[in-house]
Amino acid sequence: MSDEEIDLKSLPDEELVKQMHDDLYDGLAPEIVEGTEILLERGWSAEKTLGEALVEGMRIVGIDFRDGILFVPEVLLAANAMKAGMELLRPLLSESDADRLGKVVIGTVKGDIHDIGKNLVAMMLEGAGFEVIDLGINNPVENYLAALEEHRPQILGMSALLTTTMPYMKVVIDELSERGLRDRYIVLVGGAPLNEEFGAAIGAD
Known part of the structure; x- marks a missing residue:
């Protein structure tokens, strides 16, 4: 990733989600929290945000862990970043327990x-x-x-x-x-x- 600061709010939804995948891969919890907040503000449901931004990002991490590209410390950083996003989503998800x-x-x-x-x-x-x-x-x-x-x-x-x-x-x-x-x-x-x-x-x- 570039060292330049990326303005997440300026990114269209699809690019923002891809950027969140990158940020999750790099274990950047503050960026994941910000990205999650932006998607929710744009009207994304908690379920869609979780599935397309966080779970899909962790799936990519999981593949590279399986293939020996990433190791446990990197996976833990990614997991902690996902957890930070989950903390925002959990109250919203609990409102829809029927699903x-x-x-x-x-x-x-x-x-x-x-x-x-x-x-x-x-x-x-x-x-x-x-x-x-x-x-x-x-x-x-x-x-x-x-x-x-x-x-x-x-x-x-x-x-x-x-x-x-x-x-x-x-x-x-x-x-x-x-x-x-x-x-x-x-x-x-x-x-x-x-x-x-x-x-x-x-x-x-």
């Missing part, structure tokens, strides 16, 4: 205090139109059960970064099965050391 795709309860499992990936997933799910209940880190099975009872989501998401905490996901799934609750939820598991084989082996979806 939500469903509810997701998500949290990092007991013994694990890593939440970078989980936070990114939660943000992207929220951006896609889900209501997300984030339980944070170090969650024993009781936390998941209580949240499922309280919020009645369609999806349960569990995260683990450590190979030593991965097996706890099975503890949660087995407890759901024993209580006859397993089939009520789509269970998603994720984390750097996980793969599809592990997910299938522990009974996740």
Whole structure:
């Protein structure tokens, strides 16, 4: 990007959205906030702003992260910029809960205090139109059960970064099965050391 200051207000909608993609890629939170405000002032809905400016921008970041062009620090900067824009949009989105795709309860499992990936997933799910209940880190099975009872989501998401905490996901799934609750939820598991084989082996979806 050029070092010249870009006047976001002078850009037509399409160019502004492209500029926001660039700013998101560069992790420029103040510019994302300004761009979000401008689009809302121009009559864009919160849903359209979120989808076309923020989620699409993060999709581009995700592709370059997958391809090894970007690394975790850059992705975190982009995620923080998206979060800044989301803070403006969240109250507006909550007014139209009828349009939500469903509810997701998500949290990092007991013994694990890593939440970078989980936070990114939660943000992207929220951006896609889900209501997300984030339980944070170090969650024993009781936390998941209580949240499922309280919020009645369609999806349960569990995260683990450590190979030593991965097996706890099975503890949660087995407890759901024993209580006859397993089939009520789509269970998603994720984390750097996980793969599809592990997910299938522990009974996740």
